[in-house]
Amino acid sequence: xxxxxxWHWLVVGVVVMLLFGKGRFSDMMGDVAKGIxxxxxxxxxxxxxxxxxxxxxxxxxxxxxxPAVDRELRPMKDDRPNT
Numbered sequence: 001x002x003x004x005x006x007w008h009w010l011v012v013g014v015v016v017m018l019l020f021g022k023g024r025f026s027d028m029m030g031d032v033a034k035g036i037x038x039x040x041x042x043x044x045x046x047x048x049x050x051x052x053x054x055x056x057x058x059x060x061x062x063x064x065x066x067p068a069v070d071r072e073l074r075p076m077k078d079d080r081p082n083t
Contacts (some may be wrong), residue, residue: 020028 046072
């Protein structure tokens with residue numbers, strides 16, 4: 001009950017061949033290979049597009065705004081309705 005015997009693997013192989021078939025399986029593997037090649041090509045193009053020697057641009061910082069200082073201190077107006 002622990003492992004798979006030769007007969008189990010044969011049944012699995014027959015089911016896989018019936019589902020995918022020789023042509024479908026090879027087409028699918030060809031598509032996977034094309035995907036891997038295009039991924040590698042894209043990664044190499046990205047590396048070539050970014051120059052390594054140029055440092056990152058520095059951000060221009062503006063001085064902080066001056067706080068608005070009110071010289072005359074007044075109490076807040078009461079905006080509650082009178083009842």
